[in-house]
Each structure stands twice: as C-alpha cells, then as structure tokens.
Amino acid sequence: MAWQPGIVHPLPMSSDLPPEIGPADAAPTLSAVAKRAGVSSITVSRVVRLPDLVAPETRARVERAMRELGYVPNLVAGALASARTNSVGVLVPTIANSIFADTVQGLSDTLEPRGFSVILAQSRYDAAREDRMLAALLSRRPEAIIMVGSPATEEGGRLLRNARIPIVETWELPPAPIDAVAGFDNYKAGVAVAKHLVAQGRKRLAFIGGDDPRATRRWSGFRDEILASGLAEPRRLILERNATGSVVAHARLPDVDAVFAANDAHAIGFMAGLRSAGLLRDGPASAQPVAVIGLGDLEMGRLISPTLSTISVHGDAIGRTAATLTLERGGERRVDLGFELVLRDSG
Amino acid sequence: MAWQPGIVHPLPMSSDLPPEIGPADAAPTLSAVAKRAGVSSITVSRVVRLPDLVAPETRARVERAMRELGYVPNLVAGALASARTNSVGVLVPTIANSIFADTVQGLSDTLEPRGFSVILAQSRYDAAREDRMLAALLSRRPEAIIMVGSPATEEGGRLLRNARIPIVETWELPPAPIDAVAGFDNYKAGVAVAKHLVAQGRKRLAFIGGDDPRATRRWSGFRDEILASGLAEPRRLILERNATGSVVAHARLPDVDAVFAANDAHAIGFMAGLRSAGLLRDGPASAQPVAVIGLGDLEMGRLISPTLSTISVHGDAIGRTAATLTLERGGERRVDLGFELVLRDSG
DNA sequence: TGACCTTATGTTAGCGCTAACATAGCGTCA
DNA sequence: TGACGCTATGTTAGCGCTAACATAAGGTCA
Numbered sequence: 001m002a003w004q005p006g007i008v009h010p011l012p013m014s015s016d017l018p019p020e021i022g023p024a025d026a027a028p029t030l031s032a033v034a035k036r037a038g039v040s041s042i043t044v045s046r047v048v049r050l051p052d053l054v055a056p057e058t059r060a061r062v063e064r065a066m067r068e069l070g071y072v073p074n075l076v077a078g079a080l081a082s083a084r085t086n087s088v089g090v091l092v093p094t095i096a097n098s099i100f101a102d103t104v105q106g107l108s109d110t111l112e113p114r115g116f117s118v119i120l121a122q123s124r125y126d127a128a129r130e131d132r133m134l135a136a137l138l139s140r141r142p143e144a145i146i147m148v149g150s151p152a153t154e155e156g157g158r159l160l161r162n163a164r165i166p167i168v169e170t171w172e173l174p175p176a177p178i179d180a181v182a183g184f185d186n187y188k189a190g191v192a193v194a195k196h197l198v199a200q201g202r203k204r205l206a207f208i209g210g211d212d213p214r215a216t217r218r219w220s221g222f223r224d225e226i227l228a229s230g231l232a233e234p235r236r237l238i239l240e241r242n243a244t245g246s247v248v249a250h251a252r253l254p255d256v257d258a259v260f261a262a263n264d265a266h267a268i269g270f271m272a273g274l275r276s277a278g279l280l281r282d283g284p285a286s287a288q289p290v291a292v293i294g295l296g297d298l299e300m301g302r303l304i305s306p307t308l309s310t311i312s313v314h315g316d317a318i319g320r321t322a323a324t325l326t327l328e329r330g331g332e333r334r335v336d337l338g339f340e341l342v343l344r345d346s347g
Numbered sequence: 348m349a350w351q352p353g354i355v356h357p358l359p360m361s362s363d364l365p366p367e368i369g370p371a372d373a374a375p376t377l378s379a380v381a382k383r384a385g386v387s388s389i390t391v392s393r394v395v396r397l398p399d400l401v402a403p404e405t406r407a408r409v410e411r412a413m414r415e416l417g418y419v420p421n422l423v424a425g426a427l428a429s430a431r432t433n434s435v436g437v438l439v440p441t442i443a444n445s446i447f448a449d450t451v452q453g454l455s456d457t458l459e460p461r462g463f464s465v466i467l468a469q470s471r472y473d474a475a476r477e478d479r480m481l482a483a484l485l486s487r488r489p490e491a492i493i494m495v496g497s498p499a500t501e502e503g504g505r506l507l508r509n510a511r512i513p514i515v516e517t518w519e520l521p522p523a524p525i526d527a528v529a530g531f532d533n534y535k536a537g538v539a540v541a542k543h544l545v546a547q548g549r550k551r552l553a554f555i556g557g558d559d560p561r562a563t564r565r566w567s568g569f570r571d572e573i574l575a576s577g578l579a580e581p582r583r584l585i586l587e588r589n590a591t592g593s594v595v596a597h598a599r600l601p602d603v604d605a606v607f608a609a610n611d612a613h614a615i616g617f618m619a620g621l622r623s624a625g626l627l628r629d630g631p632a633s634a635q636p637v638a639v640i641g642l643g644d645l646e647m648g649r650l651i652s653p654t655l656s657t658i659s660v661h662g663d664a665i666g667r668t669a670a671t672l673t674l675e676r677g678g679e680r681r682v683d684l685g686f687e688l689v690l691r692d693s694g
Numbered sequence: 695t696g697a698c699c700t701t702a703t704g705t706t707a708g709c710g711c712t713a714a715c716a717t718a719g720c721g722t723c724a
Numbered sequence: 725t726g727a728c729g730c731t732a733t734g735t736t737a738g739c740g741c742t743a744a745c746a747t748a749a750g751g752t753c754a
Binding site for chain 4: 377389420421422425426428430
C-alpha cells in the first residue's frame with residue numbers, strides 16, 4: 001500500500017526543540033527513533049507505513065519516540081529504497097489566469113488524499129522549455145506524467161516513451177497518444193461553434209486566440225465547417241496570451257459579425273473592445289451586432305453583461321480523470337470528456 | 348553549484364529503445380553509462396553536474412554513452428547522497444479561479460530556471476488538511492517552504508520551525524513570522540477602501556467574502572476605519588468561495604450603498620446581482636447607487652462594464668519575492684510589496 | 695631537481711530507508 | 725507431540741547517487 005500521509009501525519013510533537021540525541025542540527029532518522037524505542041529500525045518503518053503489522057504496545061512505544069524526537073519520515077530515502085516516489089509530474093503551459101488551473105486543482109484533489117505529491121512545471125508554450133521541464137520532471141522519477149497536450153518535439157515524446165510510466169495527455173484527443181488521454185475534441189468544438197453561428201445567420205466570421213496546437217485544432221474545425229456551409233473563409237487573428245490584447249482586436253476585424261475566441265478571457269476582452277465601439281447590447285444574442293463565443297466557461301462569463309456564450313469543457317473533470325488514469329492501469333485509456341456549447345447572451 | 352537541468356538536459360537520444368545492457372526494463376544508471384564509456388561512475392556524475400572538471404574528450408565519450416543509453420539522471424538518489432533535493436514546497440489554499448495562481452506562476456518562473464522543482468499542495472482552507480500537507484511536503488525534504496498565510500495550527504508552526512529550512516509566509520505580514528515574509532498589509536487595505544468610500548459620501552457599508560485570516564484582517568481594517576469616521580458598524584456577509592454565491596448577496600444587504608468584496612470574483616458576482624436589481628450603471632463611480640470595490644485586480648476587472656475598482660496586490664511579485672527569499676539567505680527577511688487602490692467605474 | 699602546484703580521474707563509504715528473507719514464540723489440531 | 729500456520733520482530737543487503745579523500749601525470753619554479 002502507498003504511504004498515506006493522512007493516516008500517519010502529523011504527529012503532535014512534545015516540544016519545539018526535540019531533546020538532542022545525535023548532532024545538534026541533523027534531523028532524526030528512523031534508527032534514532034528505533035534506538036530510543038528499543039526496537040529495530042524496520043519496526044519503526046512498519047509503524048509509519050504498515051502499522052497493522054506491529055503489536056499495539058510496540059507501536060505505542062515507537063510513536064512516543066517519534067513524537068519526542070519530532071521525527072519526520074524521509075521520503076527521499078524511502079523512494080530510493082522502494083523505487084516508488086509517490087509523486088506525479090504535471091506539466092501545463094501556464095497556471096496563472098488560466099483554464100488549466102481547474103485541471104491542476106482536480107488533479108491534486110484526487111492525488112493528494114492518496115499520498116501522491118504533485119510536482120508542477122510550466123512550459124510557457126515554449127517547446128525547448130517543455131523538453132527541459134520534462135527531463136527535469138523525469139529525473140525526479142515520478143510515478144506518472146500528466147501534461148496538457150502532447151509533447152511539442154520528437155525528443156519530448158522519446159523522453160516520455162522511454163520513461164515507461166503512465167503518461168496522460170489532456171485537453172486533446174491525439175490520434176496516436178503515448179499512453180492515456182483525458183480530453184475533448186477541439187476540432188469538433190470549432191465545428192460546433194461554426195454550425196451555431198452559421199445557423200444564426202452570421203456571415204462574416206473570425207477566430208481570435210493563440211496558435212498553440214489546441215487553438216489551432218479549434219480553428220481548423222471552425223474554418224472547415226464554415227467553408228463547408230458555403231461561406232467565405234473566416235479570418236484568423238493570432239493574439240498575445242493576455243486578454244488585454246484582444247480588446248483592440250476589433251479594430252483589425254472591422255466588419256465581422258461573429259467571433260469565436262479560443263478562450264473566455266479573449267472573448268471577454270474582445271467584448272470590451274466591442275463595447276467601446278458601441279457594438280455590444282445587454283439584450284439576447286439575436287440583438288448583438290457581433291456574436292461572441294468563448295471557450296472554457298469561466299465563472300465570470302455567467303456574471304458579466306451580456307452573459308458569455310461559450311464552449312464548456314469540464315477542466316476539473318479532465319484533471320480528476322487524468323489522475324485516475326495514472327493510478328489505475330488497465331481499462332479504457334482514452335477518455336473523451338466532451339464539451340457543451342452553452343448559449344447565453346453574447347452570441 | 349546546483350544541478351542545472353537547463354544546461355544538461357535533455358540529451359537527444361539515438362533511438363526509441365536504447366540497446367539493452369542490463370535487465371530489459373531497468374532504467375540505465377550512472378554506472379551503466381560509466382561502464383559503456385570506460386570511466387568510473389564519479390566521472391559520469393561530474394559530466395552531469397560539473398562538466399568543467401572533465402576533459403573534453405572524456406566528456407564527449409561519456410555524453411555519447413548517455414545518449415546511446417537514454418540515460419536520465421536519478422535525482423532521488425542524488426538528493427539522498429547530497430542532502431539537497433533542489434525542490435521547494437508550495438502550499439496554497441487553492442489554485443483554481445484564484446489570485447494565488449499568479450503567485451505560483453511567479454514562484455515557479457523564478458525557481459525553475461535555477462533547477463528547483465515546485466511541489467504543490469492545496470489546503471483548501473482546511474487546517475487539518477494544511478497540517479497533513481505540510482507534513483507530506485516536509486517528508487520530501489524540500490529546500491524551503493513557501494505558503495500563503497501562516498500555519499493555521501500550533502502544530503503546523505512547530506513542524507515548520509523544526510524543519511530548519513527557509514519558510515516564507517506570503518499574502519500577509521504576520522507580526523511574528525516563522526522566518527521570511529513577502530506580502531502586504533491586509534488591514535491597511537481594508538482601511539484604504541473604507542477611507543475612500545467614506546470620502547465618497549457612502550453611509551451604509553458592507554463587507555462580503557470569506558472568513559479566512561486574510562479576509563478577516565481586511566474586514567478589521569475596513570470596520571475600524573468606518574467606526575473611526577463616525578459611521579454605523581458595517582455589515583459583514585460571509586460567503587462561499589465561489590463568486591456565484593455573491594450574486595444573491597445583495598438580497599441580504601438590502602439598503603447598502605457601498606460594498607468591499609474580499610476578492611474580485613466576489614465583487615464581480617455582487618455586481619451581477621446589482622445589475623439584475625437595476626442598481627448598476629455604466630457610468631462612473633459617482634453614478635453608482637452601490638459602490639463596489641474588489642481586491643486582486645484580475646485582468647477581467649478592467650474588461651467588464653462598469654470597470655471594477657479594486658485593491659491591486661501584485662500576486663506575481665509576491666511569488667517572485669518569495670522565491671528569492673528562499674534562495675538567498677541573509678538580507679531583509681520581511682518584504683512588504685504593498686497594494687494600490689485602483690479606482691475605476693464601480694466605486 | 696625536487697617540492698609544490700594543477701588537472702583529470704578514481705576509490706571508498708555512506709546518505710536513510712525498504713525488500714526480501716530469516717527467526718522466534720505461540721496456539722492449533724489431528 | 726510435532727508439523728504447521730500465524731504473528732511479531734529482526735538481519736542483511738542494497739537502492740543510485742555524491743562527498744571526501746586519494747592518486748597519477750604533467751607543469752612550474754627557484
């Protein structure tokens with residue numbers, strides 16, 4: 001059984017500075033506890049990990065010694081000896097102001113109670129940095145890697161495949177995944193938005209957002225569907241990653257009547273631009289001179305006016321599912337969590 | 348010198364499945380590389396960590412062997428041997444939809460380039476869980492702990508003090524910190540908001556938000572200043588942590604004319620409630636029947652209408668400063684990053 | 695020329711734990 | 725009664741690295 005911090009820790013300590021046994025500054029070790037309790041160190045190890053194997057009186061004696069010394073198990077040593085680190089590497093493009101925060105939250109809510117730690121790394125949408133972060137993560141020998149998207153380089157893929165641990169790619173459904181997948185079909189999301197806007201009678205459509213692989217898949221679905229319905233090729237505006245850039249995007253798309261933003265932040269920024277251009281109404285979608293659809297379903301979107309229509313994508317469920325996929329081998333390794341087009345007042 | 352993943356990794360590998368030397372599934376070790384390169388393992392270790400100490404030709408031979416075997420250093424073993432994990436434990440209440448995400452971002456942007464990994468844990472505003480997470484973090488022997496706020500229990504404080512590593516408390520300025528601090532004065536933030544609203548002529552004020560220590564400090568400053576200026580005791584409404592709860596908050600504060608929300612999400616939620624009650628104007632603060640001030644300065648606040656007045660708190664600077672405080676001993680251990688009252692249209 | 699650097703590499707021991715395999719004591723049961 | 729199983733505890737070896745201390749070869753300098 002995995003080490004369960006919840007069961008064993010924290011032990012209340014008897015004093016701020018434990019009575020010294022060995023050198024003043026060294027943290028007490030298993031064998032210091034063992035000596036004090038008059039048992040062998042393996043017995044202490046069992047009290048920490050497998051308390052049921054130890055007789056109640058022995059256990060009490062050991063626990064008392066741990067308390068008195070302020071013993072904190074050294075999982076670094078434990079991991080080396082057992083070849084289990086009870087940690088999971090998590091790689092996201094970014095965590096701030098971002099839809100991925102929900103996924104990290106879902107992840108750690110699932111992993112932490114089971115005694116797994118999350119080692120977090122950010123690629124900042126930079127392929128070289130992603131490779132470095134993957135290598136750094138792997139050298140800590142995590143039990144699994146969960147990442148947003150797929151590795152950007154061949155090298156990253158090799159690194160992951162050679163690690164021979166569960167790898168979960170998320171927020172996408174790659175055709176040839178390394179191992180497991182928890183995501184949704186970004187292409188279909190683009191199609192769904194296009195279908196909706198075309199059905200609404202919109203004619204001059206545009207896509208705004210980043211040019212990362214997921215945004216590009218959304219764009220592809222969006223464009224293909226629009227072309228298939230006989231309309232002119234939509235425009236695509238590639239923006240910086242902060243929403244503020246999208247405020248001025250409208251000036252560069254003078255006559256559009258519908259915009260699909262790669263995420264809610266961009267959508268809200270774009271709406272701010274529309275507002276100052278006098279092109280935003282508090283009324284329903286049909287009253288909007290320019291329809292706006294986002295992606296992510298931020299809570300904010302429901303609170304602003306007009307309320308934001310968006311593709312809702314269950315970021316926390318992606319995280320929880322990814323965590324489950326790392327813990328349970330076997331079973332379905334490709335989970336499509338889908339998405340929903342949530343129609344509100346913006347488009 | 349600390350191990351620098353950026354310098355050494357990743358090594359391009361020559362094939363997907365390295366030619367086997369030992370047992371099929373075991374990851375190659377230092378000594379496997381050493382054998383293949385015809386050197387001792389310490390030389391390989393030096394190529395990884397201190398390449399300048401190795402002659403160029405030897406280094407090339409070792410690097411070739413590493414590439415051929417797909418060697419990934421085992422930092423778990425390295426950490427045990429060197430007593431340096433090159434990791435930092437980070438404890439936040441929550442990461443999703445949250446102002447703390449900026450701090451985590453700032454943190455890891457500073458730590459990752461220096462070869463430190465971030466071990467992330469969430470307390471979910473739960474004292475028992477916080478203690479468990481602290482114990483779990485400490486058992487991984489991080490080089491330092493960075494946390495939002497101060498430990499909620501005596502036990503947590505003991506754990507941290509006994510760890511004898513740098514501890515950085517953030518988002519607050521505790522009077523008796525464990526070690527270092529990077530934050531701002533939440534009490535003064537409350538005072539600043541109260542002063543502003545009173546000067547604006549508001550009479551019936553309220554505070555909405557959580558009841559965590561930082562929100563409570565803001566409330567204290569807010570209330571004290573309002574009482575000091577001779578107005579009636581403000582009301583305090585304790586809300587769930589999601590913004591949606593604050594939408595209906597207005598019904599419970601029927602005749603307020605100014606509200607300070609403990610964070611921007613609550614502020615925006617409250618404004619949504621005002622909007623449906625017909626109490627929100629697109630005009631300037633003076634036109635608002637009910638003034639609303641948030642805290643956090645989310646990008647969103649600038650994009651919505653009316654734009655949100657708020658206390659801006661430099662979450663990323665807090666993170667960067669905290670990271671610096673863990674890396675550099677000595678110097679000032681208490682950094683007040685301050686805050687700014689940013690006045691826009693909401694109040 | 696030999697004492698003394700400097701550079702490049704190696705040897706040894708051990709970090710703090712756990713896996714795997716003893717061992718010892720006891721009760722059970724035919 | 726002794727073979728057997730069960731429970732509680734111990735012994736041994738080693739996980740994969742690095743610190744600390746050799747060692748060897750060549751260069752420098754009075």
